Amino acid sequence: MTAAAHIALFVLLGPLLVGVVRKTKAFLSCRQGAPVFQPYLDLWKLFRRGIVRSTTASWVFDLSAPVVLGASLVLAAATPLWSRDVPLPMHFILFLYLMALPRFFQTLAGMDTGSAFGGLGSSREVAVSAMAEPALILSFCGLAYLGNADTVSGMVAGVPPGRVLWRPEVILLAGTMFLLLLAENARIPVDDPATHLELTMIHEAMVLDHAGVDLAMIQLASGVRLVIFSALVSGTLFPEALSLPAVLAVPAAVAKAVLSGGLIGAAEAGMARMRLSRIASYLLIATVLAAIALAVRYAG
């Protein structure tokens, strides 16, 4: 029962987070913007629509949307959002490698329609993720040291609470995770989810030929992934919130998601997109930051 509630909270918060990000961006660039709850309406619409399926596509394409969403839900089941207890405690290495499963199928689906856009998006997606991998593993190692546990939920909940701001390694790790959040969730400065030109896209180019139910599943999965990453960042900064009783913890989780949405929106509004060739140095910065956090741990 709690397992279902845990996953349902991720599914419900996903579109909200996306809505908050968009609204913040619109607000900061002096636009009206769509309502915060628009992503829910979009999903509702898409779930009731049929699909146009490319004649080129194979069964890999049909399987891709369920795999992408299903694997994201399994990852969500291991992420602490409102409590230190999660339905599926997962070793952090397993967690990181499981992220490759949805990516594998998503990028294959991009190639499966025989579209140049799909290939373009897939190629960039796998390249960005590959280069983000060392930074991800190092920052998770740092978190595991801090929280003194090997499971994702255990290590986030185990971060010693109090006076976070005085501890450089916590700040460095949360900062690295935030850089990685932007990179792994197709956000500015790595990718622009709202760009108008397919040639410059990464994520959106890959899903151009997905429609209706398939597109809804993939958008939902993107929302869930965003909640997973923001839960990791906010959990590291405010581990106390995970020990609250459920009556307070769930609203706290919603508040944290809205806050991260605001932060992501502000970061996006304040930056321009980088050239693709610069992404490598961006991710190298994240790697070095994570390494510094680990070095601080060894020194201290």
Place this chain on the structure above:
Amino acid sequence: MPSALSYVLASAFLVPGILALLIRDPGRSRIVGFGGGAVASFLSLVVTLVGSMSDAPMRIPLPAPVPWAASELYLDGLSAFFLVLVFFIGFLVSVYAVGYMKEFDAHRRGQAAPLLLNLLLLSMAFVVSAGDMLSFLLGWEAMSLASYFLVVLDHEKREARQAGLIYLIATHIGTGGILLAFLFLVRTTGSFSFNGFAAVPIADPSILAATFGFALLGFGTKAGIFPFHIWLPYAHPEAPSPVSAVMSGVMIKMGIYGIVRFLFYLLPSPPPSFGATLLALGLLSGVFGVLYAIVQHDLKRLLAFHSVENIGIILIGIGAASFCQATGRPDAARLLLAGGLFHVLNHAAFKALLFLGAGAVLQGAHTRNIEKLGGLMRGMPLTGVAFLAGSLAISAVPPFNGFASEFAIYRGLWAAAGGAGSGGVFLAAMAGLALIGGLAVVCFVKVVGTVFLGNARSAQASAARDPSLSMQFPMGTLALFCLVLGVIPSLVLDRLTAIASFLPSVGVAAPAAGGKPFTVAIALAIAIGGLSLLRAFLLRRNGRRAGGTWGCGFPYATPRMQYTASSFADPILHVFRGVLRPHTTRKERLSGRFLLEVEQETHFHDLLENGLYLPVYRLFVQAAFQARRLHPGYIHLYLGYILGAVVLLLVFFH
């Protein structure tokens, strides 16, 4: 009793091979030769599995090849593990070869293939069970020669002859290194048997370092470790696909066997620098292997570079294990050694699967160039599914077996990093392993996407069909094996931890918290299955129709407009251009001011090949030309040489 049984099994390999030479009809020859090899491998597999249940090492005396040293087979847990590897892959590949080797029916030499393949399998079994230096070297040389003749089976092709020559030189440099390493041991211990070597430690550190260095050169060349890997991307693609599967899946692991045998059995208590060297070489092999693989277009050459990568991963496990053992981290050492050995088995399974899949593609579409393939999932659905499973496994995506062994290595590195002292080394190794894994995903999304998905890029690609049953069965079995070992890794890992248990340990390592791939696999199956049903239900209600791929508003036409494998690899190529050094030549055909045709070629030259091996090779050739002046063909000059030699000998030794 075991002695008689081993003779029977050995003849079960050899007799069908010889019969295959005598039978005139090529079809029947294939069935007898390869089928006999499959039966022999299967029987030996069963015998090994049953026999390895007892923990005590088994000794089988052999007739001595020389009067002053006894020869014997000495089978312990490590040998049994590698024997299982040889016979398991040997069985499946032999079954596959019955169907695949049809393309050599037109040539009489094709009928030598069964004997050579069976000899290769038998000699590898001999190598891993040899208990003394002489039988080891005998098996090693038989293995090298049998595989050389298999590489040049297609000797009408210039590439095959060249690849064979490079391989022959490399493998003999390697044998030379191994021989020297053994001679150092013989000099120190005065014994020829492995147990004798292990009994007396080498006291002098420089002799110890030299022994290890030569062993590393010898075994590293066979294994395809980074600076010694250059023969591998030539030989693997040119050999017939089942042979590539055996070479890449099993034969290069003989190098790993040698390294493990030396490091953990024959050289008691090696210093930490040995393990650290292996760890560094493992990281280099991993990163360079996968980077070179990403830019390849030849399917089998690409897979060959992935062998370099995976040998690197194995070496990270084994090197770190030795380092941990030497620096007082016994628990981590056990996990790492077991993880490294587990990756040996897993790589054998998925790499054999991928090479067999590549063989099916080659037979169906008659090209290894992935830029000419595409859409094969339609014509070859079974091969496609099996190849996809192998690709997920090699990219270390859970819940497949490639992840299971990398996870064991990660856990060992993580346990080692927690201790005091040089923890940063292990964290760096983890980061390196992560980068290797990420790049492997890039490479295999590229391969599966370009070869099996999208539209066919040539007529022969659209005509390709699934192969015969004898080729489907091994691929299906291996794909299933990759999944099962990924979901329930403890089936093998517990046994391997037992093999690694000679490493002293303060306690049994606790199972990793939240590290059960089984639970995750069940959760994934439920989630993906449920969502697929939901999708099917919603599509039935909402409707689906078929349409063309969206072409940006233009009528979408040719398969040439698809993304190519080269474009796919470009972002990585751009980032790592300093390492990969692309070399581009461009030819333009102009008519007046108009550009009619552009021809552009990009080549990737192996850094070491141009920077190190070619200059050394040229030096040797030059020296040989100089030395030729010494024998101009005058007999009186030669008599003069003899006189000079006799005088010198008398002066120095009388």
